[in-house]
Amino acid sequence: MSKWECIVCGLIYDEKEGWPDDGIAPGTKWEDVPEDWLCPDCGVGKEDFELLEEEVVEDVPHHEEPVADKVHAPVVIIGTGLAGYGVAKEFRKHDSDTPLILITSDDGRSYSKPMLSTGYTKNTTANDLAQLDAGSMAKMLKASVWTMTRVAEIDTANQMIKVGDAQSAIHYGKLVLAVGAEVIQPPIGGDALEKVYSVNDLLDYDDFRSAVEKNGVKKVCIIGGGLIGCEFTNDLLNGGFEVEAVDPLGHCLPTLLPEQAGKAVQAALESKGATFHFGPLVTEVNHAGEGVRVTLNNGETIDADLVVSAVGVRPRVALAQASGIDTNRGVVTNRLLETSAPNVYAMGDCAEVGGHVLVYVAPLMAAARALGKTLAGEPTEVSYPAMPVTIKTPACPVVVAPPAPGAQGEWTVQAQGNDVQAEFRDAAGNLLGFALTGEATKAKLALQKELPAILA
Numbered sequence: 126m127s128k129w130e131c132i133v134c135g136l137i138y139d140e141k142e143g144w145p146d147d148g149i150a151p152g153t154k155w156e157d158v159p160e161d162w163l164c165p166d167c168g169v170g171k172e173d174f175e176l177l178e179e180e181v182v183e184d185v186p187h188h189e190e191p192v193a194d195k196v197h198a199p200v201v202i203i204g205t206g207l208a209g210y211g212v213a214k215e216f217r218k219h220d221s222d223t224p225l226i227l228i229t230s231d232d233g234r235s236y237s238k239p240m241l242s243t244g245y246t247k248n249t250t251a252n253d254l255a256q257l258d259a260g261s262m263a264k265m266l267k268a269s270v271w272t273m274t275r276v277a278e279i280d281t282a283n284q285m286i287k288v289g290d291a292q293s294a295i296h297y298g299k300l301v302l303a304v305g306a307e308v309i310q311p312p313i314g315g316d317a318l319e320k321v322y323s324v325n326d327l328l329d330y331d332d333f334r335s336a337v338e339k340n341g342v343k344k345v346c347i348i349g350g351g352l353i354g355c356e357f358t359n360d361l362l363n364g365g366f367e368v369e370a371v372d373p374l375g376h377c378l379p380t381l382l383p384e385q386a387g388k389a390v391q392a393a394l395e396s397k398g399a400t401f402h403f404g405p406l407v408t409e410v411n412h413a414g415e416g417v418r419v420t421l422n423n424g425e426t427i428d429a430d431l432v433v434s435a436v437g438v439r440p441r442v443a444l445a446q447a448s449g450i451d452t453n454r455g456v457v458t459n460r461l462l463e464t465s466a467p468n469v470y471a472m473g474d475c476a477e478v479g480g481h482v483l484v485y486v487a488p489l490m491a492a493a494r495a496l497g498k499t500l501a502g503e504p505t506e507v508s509y510p511a512m513p514v515t516i517k518t519p520a521c522p523v524v525v526a527p528p529a530p531g532a533q534g535e536w537t538v539q540a541q542g543n544d545v546q547a548e549f550r551d552a553a554g555n556l557l558g559f560a561l562t563g564e565a566t567k568a569k570l571a572l573q574k575e576l577p578a579i580l581a
């Protein structure tokens with residue numbers, strides 16, 4: 126009997142136990158689990174589960190030479206998010222000896238970032254979401270994990286990185302940039318900006334939850350109606366909060382969904398009590414009594430206890446740029462994940478791989494598998510199959526596979542209430558993307574099979 130692990134949220138399917146809640150009897154083998162079964166915790170499909178391998182890692186014996194004296198120069202990974210730890214785990218499957226150093230500006234706890242927007246639905250604090258601390262990760266990976274350490278500069282000619290105050294430097298044999306994406310800060314004025322929270326990592330989440338508890342928050346204003354804004358709207362409604370959300374575009378998930386599908390999500394969230402303001406921009410957040418007053422550029426105001434800003438993320442490119450590494454929307458790489466600097470690779474949310482910036486988990490897992498082999502001496506190009514994204518709005522489940530930017534074609538939409546099936550096809554009838562809401566999400570597997578690979 127084996128166990129399978131969800132790569133997004135870490136949920137484990139144990140063949141011995143099955144999943145009786147969904148009618149899957151104890152003893153059901155993974156291949157007999159229905160193809161359309163979705164992870165009960167985060168909603169991703171069977172293809173996002175991996176066979177769980179027991180990591181058998183021996184402790185470094187005390188009499189061994191220090192790692193720095195071994196033949197190989199270390200592999201250094203900057204970042205300990207799903208990308209950094211993901212590639213480290215893959216690398217260790219192929220190479221258990223080369224010294225490995227991970228450096229992170231946060232506390233190095235491993236966690237699944239997508240779970241940050243389901244904390245109230247699942248009643249999970251930041252501590253609940255943390256899977257392992259940095260020390261345990263170091264032991265598991267037979268690596269050194271440097272926490273609360275910012276990499277300030279990369280000297281690509283001498284293969285050195287400078288850390289912290291730039292007084293310490295370390296040499297790398299191969300370097301991986303897995304520095305993630307940063308939140309976009311909208312230009313907002315006012316005297317209460319300390320009450321505007323962005324949630325992009327576990328430490329942010331801890332701050333946000335503490336502020337909610339400390340201030341007895343009852344009502345939240347959310348800036349942004351995209352993926353993170355809608356997920357937070359649904360999650361906070363589930364947590365019993367009042368929510369008003371603002372987005373300058375015309376409907377929910379405006380950059381991902383055609384209008385009818387976005388309106389279905391809006392209707393479902395409104396029926397749970399959300400209020401949306403589509404069209405205006407937020408201009409100011411000011412103190413008002415114990416809470417805040419949010420001013421919009423159409424003259425309206427929203428009174429709330431606290432504000433969440435969720436206007437999107439963009440790849441972190443500053444470190445690469447300052448080090449002379451080519452960047453465009455992200456850190457530019459080829460399909461081997463090589464950047465323009467020798468022995469420097471990039472992956473995860475910070476990377477632009479073969480022209481694609483995909484700030485989701487499935488692409489970074491594909492990149493981690495390929496790069497793990499490349500770093501171990503077996504050059505392997507990354508392939509991206511079609512990778513639909515599940516959006517965690519249980520009021521109206523959404524699965525979307527957006528057409529590539531610039532793709533030529535048209536949307537056709539079939540809708541029944543909040544169940545919308547939208548397909549984007551070219552003139553020859555080939556499916557290039559789709560968006561599904563409500564009950565129509567059941568068509569995901571069939572449509573996914575029709576989609577072309579993103580990077581074949």
Ligand SMILES: Cc1cc2nc3c(=O)[nH]c(=O)nc-3n(C[C@H](O)[C@H](O)[C@H](O)COP(=O)(O)OP(=O)(O)OC[C@H]3O[C@@H](n4cnc5c(N)ncnc54)[C@H](O)[C@@H]3O)c2cc1C
Nearest residue numbers: 204205206207208230238239276304305473474484485486
């Ligand atoms: C609320 C939320 C919900 C999401 N839901 C989903 C979902 O349902 N499905 C999905 O596919 N995707 C989802 N995503 C996106 C997904 O979580 C990300 O694509 C993924 O976690 C990115 O991982 P990463 O390792 O590339 O970046 P990060 O997790 O951001 O890690 C970056 C790391 O780099 C470190 N770092 C940065 N700069 C430096 C420096 N100069 N020196 C040292 N260290 C540095 C940071 O400390 C951190 O350790 C969601 C994102 C959010 C915010």
